[in-house]
Amino acid sequence: MKPDVHVVTPEGWLSRGEAFVRGQGEQLAVFGGIPGEAVKARVFGRQGHQVRARALGPAGAPHPSRVKPLCEKWGPCGGCPWMHLNADGERAAHADLWRQGFSEAKLDLDPGPLHQVPGELSEVRVHYGVSDRGQPRIGVTAREGNGLVAIPDCLKLSPLMRSFMGAAVATLRTADVPPNGPILGLRAREVNGELLVGVKVPRYSPVVSAWAPTLASTLRELRGVVADFPPEEDRMGLGVQKLYGSDTIDWAALGLRFRLGIEEHLPRHLPAYAALLEAAPRVLGIVEGDAVLDLGAHVGTRTVVLARASGWALGVETDDRARLRAVENASRNGIGAEFVGDSWPEAVAAAAPRLMGRRPLVWIDTGRKELGARVVEAVQSVDPRRVVLQGSNPPALARELARWLGLGWEFGGMERWDVDPHAPFAEAVAVLVSPNQAAPEKRSPRRRALR
Numbered sequence: 001m002k003p004d005v006h007v008v009t010p011e012g013w014l015s016r017g018e019a020f021v022r023g024q025g026e027q028l029a030v031f032g033g034i035p036g037e038a039v040k041a042r043v044f045g046r047q048g049h050q051v052r053a054r055a056l057g058p059a060g061a062p063h064p065s066r067v068k069p070l071c072e073k074w075g076p077c078g079g080c081p082w083m084h085l086n087a088d089g090e091r092a093a094h095a096d097l098w099r100q101g102f103s104e105a106k107l108d109l110d111p112g113p114l115h116q117v118p119g120e121l122s123e124v125r126v127h128y129g130v131s132d133r134g135q136p137r138i139g140v141t142a143r144e145g146n147g148l149v150a151i152p153d154c155l156k157l158s159p160l161m162r163s164f165m166g167a168a169v170a171t172l173r174t175a176d177v178p179p180n181g182p183i184l185g186l187r188a189r190e191v192n193g194e195l196l197v198g199v200k201v202p203r204y205s206p207v208v209s210a211w212a213p214t215l216a217s218t219l220r221e222l223r224g225v226v227a228d229f230p231p232e233e234d235r236m237g238l239g240v241q242k243l244y245g246s247d248t249i250d251w252a253a254l255g256l257r258f259r260l261g262i263e264e265h266l267p268r269h270l271p272a273y274a275a276l277l278e279a280a281p282r283v284l285g286i287v288e289g290d291a292v293l294d295l296g297a298h299v300g301t302r303t304v305v306l307a308r309a310s311g312w313a314l315g316v317e318t319d320d321r322a323r324l325r326a327v328e329n330a331s332r333n334g335i336g337a338e339f340v341g342d343s344w345p346e347a348v349a350a351a352a353p354r355l356m357g358r359r360p361l362v363w364i365d366t367g368r369k370e371l372g373a374r375v376v377e378a379v380q381s382v383d384p385r386r387v388v389l390q391g392s393n394p395p396a397l398a399r400e401l402a403r404w405l406g407l408g409w410e411f412g413g414m415e416r417w418d419v420d421p422h423a424p425f426a427e428a429v430a431v432l433v434s435p436n437q438a439a440p441e442k443r444s445p446r447r448r449a450l451r
Helices: 087-104 159-174 206-218 270-284 301-310 320-333 344-355 373-381 394-406
Strands: 005-008 019-021 027-031 039-047 050-058 123-130 136-141 148-150 185-191 194-200 222-228 240-245 248-253 256-261 292-295 313-316 337-340 361-367 386-391 410-418 426-433
Touching: 005 050, 027 039, 087 394, 087 410, 123 148, 123 159, 136 159, 159 185, 159 194, 159 206, 185 248, 194 206, 194 248, 206 222, 206 240, 222 248, 248 270, 256 301, 256 320, 270 301, 270 361, 270 386, 270 410, 270 426, 292 301, 292 344, 292 373, 301 313, 301 320, 301 337, 301 361, 313 344, 320 337, 337 344, 344 373, 361 373, 361 394, 386 394, 394 410, 394 426
Parallel strands: 027 050, 194 222, 292 313, 292 361, 313 337, 361 386
Antiparallel strands: 005 039, 019 027, 039 050, 123 136, 123 185, 136 148, 185 194, 222 240, 248 256, 386 426, 410 426
């Protein structure tokens, strides 16, 4: 056996989907490993205090969940780290990952059901460069090294998304756009059979601007192409510049119409996200007349859904572009939602006079971070009777739950939505219930004019 190949037995899961083996000072991350299964692992690099390795195969009896990955690019690409698990194995891995987070926070909680929604990813992010075979291609950075792995037949993408990658690389070649040149990355979003493409560039590029109409002539489903500049190059303050067609795309979901831009950071699996939105009023326990506070409203999709159920909701979003889009989305649906752009503590403090006596229901999108003490204090100051924490980072959400439980709140259950098939990423919502369940004295406040 080569000296860089070792027999190891992983102990648990890492957040990126590798299995890990604890070491003295260094941790071994094994791509393709399964906790509890002895494997031959080849070391291929180091990153910080972590040694990175790839499982070559079981060293004994294979794990009951192990299957042969369906994609021939599974190894080089690495975008589906759990494709070597069967469906039951993936569900168990999701649950184990969250239980590890709870254990680290000294909590004994049930991570709840995992909702898996059929359908392809609605978004792909790729690079234009030289492939692992030395050709100009569109693909993703290789798991080992810095090369590019072309993914023309990615099983997680729709036929239209795969057609986009083929048309994009062909027209980029025709337009003489050099690989590893003016384009830092491409991002395509598919909604209802239409595409919106974003091109990340370091600065304005005439050759990229000339390429966009060429792509449109090849791909009839293309709705628009926009360029995304870094802030220092965005002298007009546009955020993005339209290169062709429209700079937005419409998404119809739950009987509502949302306008999305390429810069929106929504989950890449819109069907799963729609299922989460549909469940949100139930999870929050809304009845008509409740006051709802939504922290981290982004482009207003969740706020609008919550406001439709309650009659009124206040969304807080610090990003100006996202907040303006949120106002537009509420207005075009005729929904009683308002949006403000202060920091979360300041926004809650400003809204406190309107929320007093109404015992609001609060949704907080924590993302992958923990909340600061000021946010928690501000939310508790308006006397909510129920709080929902949404997060995608198990350890961070577990620590946040521990904080609230330590303040006397009760755990009301948890649900998770699989937003990236064959990968460890899930959006989780955890319910916290106030020990004081007295009914609100007032109904939701009167809606102010949208602004």
